[in-house]
């Protein structure tokens with residue numbers, strides 16, 4: 001069977017500069033990028049064009065879930081394709097705190113699908129294991145089940161990694177455990193990114209975790225105590241640690257704009273967006289039964305919280321595009337910067353080939369986005385190309 005793909009040409013406004021460009025795609029890669037002349041531009045309303053979104057933390061979407069066991073067959077394959085319409089072209093299925101057997105089953109199922117379905121295998125850039133080596137404390141633990149929270153255990157992690165066929169690339173850990181430093185060092189040596197999250201760690205424990213190789217903060221400012229000593233505390237310590245990249249949920253519910261602004265100012269190119277979307281994303285408002293802490297409520301505004309404790313969020317139902325639009329609407333950054341926070345920055349942190357973005361030679365994971373002042377109020381995904389193939393609409 002021939003694999004020769006026809007050459008594709010896309011026209012749009014460069015997501016960083018706003019300049020009209022023509023992108024030529026050949027054999028799944030960006031071949032060239034050239035400016036459009038004025039005559040060509042006037043003939044049409046051009047969409048924005050930029051790199052596909054990369055989501056480092058996604059638990060589920062539209063009823064599909066990586067954490068409800070037994071995992072429904074084809075969850076990873078279906079998720080891969082469902083996420084195209086959200087502009088997500090690479091992602092990290094996220095498996096959260098659970099029993100040893102449950103985590104094993106979840107990561108094994110994802111890995112198996114990645115091997116059986118090359119499309120999923122390409123889109124899934126790795127598995128994110130969020131827990132169970134996190135804080136047992138209320139608030140810090142967030143919606144994770146206390147029952148299964150445990151100290152970091154390298155032998156146990158290796159068993160999961162074996163079940164995942166080496167696909168666990170990110171692990172979220174709290175450095176408050178005595179075992180954390182050694183665990184972080186071993187993960188880092190093995191090429192697994194350690195992210196600090198769901199933590200009640202003392203500032204010196206954060207500092208030691210960073211020295212041991214921890215290099216990111218998981219949804220900074222969430223999975224945290226409602227009340228903290230003003231200083232010192234684990235938030236300041238992570239903000240001040242220059243080695244730490246910082247992921248934030250910018251859906252308008254998880255963090256006030258002031259926190260987003262400070263994170264972006266302090267972290268610069270190391271600030272990035274995650275969705276942390278759960279299976280209720282894309283579903284109707286209502287009360288649902290969740291495997292994490294019983295009933296959850298999805299409000300008509302799109303906020304998901306624990307039914308028993310409305311002040312505690314139970315993950316997000318907004319995808320990366322919403323985060324991009326929130327940052328831009330609130331005047332926190334330009335479209336170009338927000339777009340990079342949702343695409344090449346996460347890709348760069350994980351050293352993915354798509355981190356080069358719109359450059360000749362890069363994999364052609366490309367989005368077209370409709371968003372014009374006064375005309376198109378909410379940004380809308382107008383087209384998605386995955387390795388140079390049109391996959392949406």
Ligand SMILES: [Zn+2]
Nearest residue numbers: 130142219223
């Ligand atoms: Zn979390």
